[in-house]
Amino acid sequence: MAKRQPKPKPPEDMTDQAAELALLGCLLFDIEYTLDACDAAGIGVDAFTSSDYRRLYTILTDAHARGEPADHASVGFGAPELRALALDAQLAAVSYINAPTYAKRVAEMAERRRMTDIATRLAQAAFAGDLDAAADILQEAEAPSIERISERIDRDLRRWGFDLWMNDLDDSVWDGDELLTDADRAALRMRARDEGYARSR
DSSP: OOOOOOOOOOOSOOOOHHHHHHHHHHHHHOHHHHHHHHHHHTOOGGGOOSHHHHHHHHHHHHHHHTTOOOSHHHHHHHOGGGHHHHHHHHHHOSOGGGHHHHHHHHHHHHHHHHHHHHHHHHHHHHHTTOHHHHHHHHHHHHSOOOHHHHHHHHHHHHHHTOHHHHHHHHHHOEETTEEOOHHHHHHHHHHHHHHHHHHHO
């Protein structure tokens, strides 16, 4: 009779705040290059574990989307209490060239947390006999997410002045009796981005 394998124990800490801080520092050095690294790794603001880290990321990326410098001045204006964190972040980043390495590490830890959460909820639903909920959780795990794609497109739209048009679209475009799905809106945002490229030429 085969021995029963012990249940795996998840690590106590599935975060790497040193990598998160260094990635924020890379944003201060070269935000275009670093955002490309973040997009390639598939991460956005939700990949940061600290609320202050998420706020700093949002302040810098929002400033960049508005066509403003994403630097210490932006942080001081948007959230003076984060000035020290911004300085620590810049010191933590040896060079913005390392942004892809930091982004990959942050993405890895975020995905481990996401999958652990899904596995925990799936086990709870299965133990409770709620197979419908378990099926929904499995679908959630397998379905591709458009949130990070939309986040990047929204930044680009704001830079090109398409944000007001998209806000009107979100409020007024209907599909039958229901508002357009997130996938529909993402497709429209992609079309608007392409139009922005065409107009900028």
